[in-house]
Amino acid sequence: MSLSGKKILIAVSGGIAAYKIHFLIRDFIKKGAEVQVIMTPDAEHFVTKLSLSTLSKKPVYADFYSDNGTWNSHVEMGLWADIMLVAPCTANTLSKMVHGMCDSLVIATYMSAKCPVFIAPAMDLDMYVHPSTKKNLELAESFGHYIIPAEHGELASGLIGQGRMAEPDTILAAIEDFFNADTKKTLVGKTVLITAGPTYEAIDPVRFIGNHSSGKMGFSLADEASKRGAKVILISGPSAEIAHGENIDLYRVTSAKEMLAKVFEFYETVDIGIASAAVADYAPKQVAKEKIKKNDESLTIELVKNPDILRTMGEQKTHQFLVGFALETQNEEENAKVKLEKKNLDMIVLNSLRDEGAGFKNDTNKIKIFTKTEEKEFDLKSKDKVAADILDFVEFQLLK
Numbered sequence: 001m002s003l004s005g006k007k008i009l010i011a012v013s014g015g016i017a018a019y020k021i022h023f024l025i026r027d028f029i030k031k032g033a034e035v036q037v038i039m040t041p042d043a044e045h046f047v048t049k050l051s052l053s054t055l056s057k058k059p060v061y062a063d064f065y066s067d068n069g070t071w072n073s074h075v076e077m078g079l080w081a082d083i084m085l086v087a088p089c090t091a092n093t094l095s096k097m098v099h100g101m102c103d104s105l106v107i108a109t110y111m112s113a114k115c116p117v118f119i120a121p122a123m124d125l126d127m128y129v130h131p132s133t134k135k136n137l138e139l140a141e142s143f144g145h146y147i148i149p150a151e152h153g154e155l156a157s158g159l160i161g162q163g164r165m166a167e168p169d170t171i172l173a174a175i176e177d178f179f180n181a182d183t184k185k186t187l188v189g190k191t192v193l194i195t196a197g198p199t200y201e202a203i204d205p206v207r208f209i210g211n212h213s214s215g216k217m218g219f220s221l222a223d224e225a226s227k228r229g230a231k232v233i234l235i236s237g238p239s240a241e242i243a244h245g246e247n248i249d250l251y252r253v254t255s256a257k258e259m260l261a262k263v264f265e266f267y268e269t270v271d272i273g274i275a276s277a278a279v280a281d282y283a284p285k286q287v288a289k290e291k292i293k294k295n296d297e298s299l300t301i302e303l304v305k306n307p308d309i310l311r312t313m314g315e316q317k318t319h320q321f322l323v324g325f326a327l328e329t330q331n332e333e334e335n336a337k338v339k340l341e342k343k344n345l346d347m348i349v350l351n352s353l354r355d356e357g358a359g360f361k362n363d364t365n366k367i368k369i370f371t372k373t374e375e376k377e378f379d380l381k382s383k384d385k386v387a388a389d390i391l392d393f394v395e396f397q398l399l400k
């Protein structure tokens, strides 16, 4: 049973396609999954709690409170689920999800869920192509959610176009693929070292030189490598991100020098090195012992070059497959290729600040990968998916 033991939380919103959910629940249960259904108040116009609970073998909730006066915990359901599927997802529910308009059990549960979220939109064709729907779907995608696109066909309105919720078989296949991909342990036995986040270079006890890197790309890479069975050593500068994978050893450092020292504690044992950190190029020559007072009209801080961690990794490379990042604002491709050579890398990932949604802070990224002989450009995607693309490419190179 391909979904054995998987916990699937289905949120049904008020669209005519809700009737299809019965078939999907039956298939999930047949394949060994546990299913919990919740619904928006409007969904009750289309399907009944009774039919859904009969098929899912669990009570179905639409409200925070049950008729017997008990509380339906959105937090518990959100944390219970391995995945959440919102199907059918109406324009209204989609909009509430991406804007945090938390006025129902479904949205509160969605906002409490830490698991991957799948969205199967269903609406009339004009609503589906409306800029607000498009924007909301893009936003959902940028949160790392998986969109199962609506299909083309006859709609409840009688019109023909795109907007029909994907068929239960298509939704089932997308979810099975997700769980199967999860178990594709392609990096078992490999150790992957990843640098992430910015570095902070102290000026005095309270100030530093830093940059806007969030660490998201590096943490997504660590999570993805861990899913694939790798042992991950994640060395991060100051970042609010948390690592989710089980086999990730996370070391938090502050400055470039600390990052360098930590990298070289492990470097010899590593199969793949990925430098996604935005390391400060320069650090103050002297760190003032006391907080610098604002006395003079101007203040000069002398900076000295920081170690180039990746370049040092390249120089000392014995067997490691080395991946660098390049964030460029001009002559992007040329500069990336020069870095590939100069730092003795096997692969470089270029993200250009010119691409909207790419680079620092964003949840999305748009990359182009170069090796000495190949190049490949990717679309704008969530950083989780970009991490998967990067590791697919690394694995492909290692297989050669």
Ligand code: C5P
Pocket: 195, 256, 275, 276, 277, 278, 279, 280, 281, 306, 307, 308, 309, 310, 311, 323, 324, 325, 326, 327, 339
């Ligand atoms: O030379 P540049 O800073 O543009 O190169 C970017 C790549 O080098 C990134 O992979 C970054 O993590 C790495 N790097 C590093 N140490 C530095 C500067 C950059 O590891 N001091």
